[in-house]
Amino acid sequence: MTTIPLVTQPIADIDVTENASxxxxxxxxxxxxxxxxxxxxxxxxxxxxxxxxxSNVLLFDQESEGxxxxxxxxxxxxxxxxxxxxxxxxxIPEFVVQGGGFVVEDLxxxxxxxxxxxxxxxSEDRSNLRGTIAMAxxxxxxxxxxxxxxxxxxxxxxxxxxxxxxxxxxxEVLSEEDLASVDAIADLPTVDRSSVNSAFTNLPVVTxxxxxxxxxxxxxLVRYSSITISQEVELEFAITNNSxxxxxxxxxxxxxxxxDYTDNxxxxxxxxxxxxxxxxxxxxxxxEIVVEDDGVEPQENARDSTVYRFLNQDTGVHLYTTSKIExxxxxxxxxxxxxxxxxxxxxxxxxxxxxxxxxxxxxxxNEATGTHLYTISEIERDAVLAxxxxxxxxxxxxxxxxxxxxxxxxxxxxxxNETGAHFYxxxxxxxxxxxxxxxxxxxEGIAYYVFPVDE
Numbered sequence: 293m294t295t296i297p298l299v300t301q302p303i304a305d306i307d308v309t310e311n312a313s314x315x316x317x318x319x320x321x322x323x324x325x326x327x328x329x330x331x332x333x334x335x336x337x338x339x340x341x342x343x344x345x346x347s348n349v350l351l352f353d354q355e356s357e358g359x360x361x362x363x364x365x366x367x368x369x370x371x372x373x374x375x376x377x378x379x380x381x382x383x384i385p386e387f388v389v390q391g392g393g394f395v396v397e398d399l400x401x402x403x404x405x406x407x408x409x410x411x412x413x414x415s416e417d418r419s420n421l422r423g424t425i426a427m428a429x430x431x432x433x434x435x436x437x438x439x440x441x442x443x444x445x446x447x448x449x450x451x452x453x454x455x456x457x458x459x460x461x462x463x464e465v466l467s468e469e470d471l472a473s474v475d476a477i478a479d480l481p482t483v484d485r486s487s488v489n490s491a492f493t494n495l496p497v498v499t500x501x502x503x504x505x506x507x508x509x510x511x512x513l514v515r516y517s518s519i520t521i522s523q524e525v526e527l528e529f530a531i532t533n534n535s536x537x538x539x540x541x542x543x544x545x546x547x548x549x550x551x552d553y554t555d556n557x558x559x560x561x562x563x564x565x566x567x568x569x570x571x572x573x574x575x576x577x578x579x580e581i582v583v584e585d586d587g588v589e590p591q592e593n594a595r596d597s598t599v600y601r602f603l604n605q606d607t608g609v610h611l612y613t614t615s616k617i618e619x620x621x622x623x624x625x626x627x628x629x630x631x632x633x634x635x636x637x638x639x640x641x642x643x644x645x646x647x648x649x650x651x652x653x654x655x656x657x658n659e660a661t662g663t664h665l666y667t668i669s670e671i672e673r674d675a676v677l678a679x680x681x682x683x684x685x686x687x688x689x690x691x692x693x694x695x696x697x698x699x700x701x702x703x704x705x706x707x708x709n710e711t712g713a714h715f716y717x718x719x720x721x722x723x724x725x726x727x728x729x730x731x732x733x734x735x736e737g738i739a740y741y742v743f744p745v746d747e
Contacts, residue, residue: 310553310555323565339498349464351367352464365410378393381492412460424444434457529566531564541553560581562580609662614638648697661712701744706726
């Protein structure tokens, strides 16, 4: 089944003048997977020898094209624990494997208690194709689905889409690997135990002797130890083309597109954004950026590189970098780091005179806590390295002023007396919030002076 994401609203072309402020675009306002919000069901078998025993299923819970009532119904059974020790009670190769209706303990079979039936949400856009999961129901009653579901082993659309109002597909396995354990169940021999329950005419059995399958204990049945629900981000975004990276630096963090325009430069650029859903299907949208000459003769200034601010969600501590390479590495490989903002602009190391010479801001890494210390003081740098063995000096650094210069702003420094970490901010309002609400943060004054990003 193909669940191609949609461009719900094309990204508008952008027209700005030189030295414009950075632009931020919420990509979720322009792209959508109409079938899902990213809800995942993980089916875990008791017996991991069945191709690993885990099937991850993307649930189609989105209001627009999904089956939200059916998914809610399924999730209710999961959250009530009804599927713990539930079995696959019906397996027909090249057709379906079916479960959700029965649990077993010490070979005592009980029916899963049923909630009220759910209204049929069949749609031709969610067809009964191989790898999908759908609700079972009573014959002649389209709105009778309760607790039982089945995996489609083949393309059953001609049959199941056209009888009893159509069988409601409400999810699909994420990959071939997730389908492997379902196929492994279908490969098991079956026995007829309709004497125990009329539904057990094709009961799959885990056995070492497929020519003589017997049921001696619970392990001989295909049982789910658990089914759990998790939430993933429904779309992943990538920049597949930037025709003029010298004009505009573009990057993506957590579904937001950030555009940073190069100072004193005009021109045009085309940006293409690709949105990929959890099943691997993609769609693209392209827009144009025009940066117009502002007619002002460029003035020599001391502004250098943008400083990017990240939050480590594990430690609650920020990381600052001017390196686009490091920024992109963090975005690509460290999901616990969240890009927060363009924090400020560093100072060009080659500017200034004897009275306003910029100084290097050193970055030291605390190997014990995974946090960083930033200091413009060589004395503090040397003392930390000499006295604190868990700190090391990193190559990443930038330049700032020790005293305020025209057009610069202070960066305030705080010490967290509970964790030993430092916090830095160029924002006076954020500084005031820290002072007023976080008594464990001690003000250490002004760390250095830099330029604001919106100058």
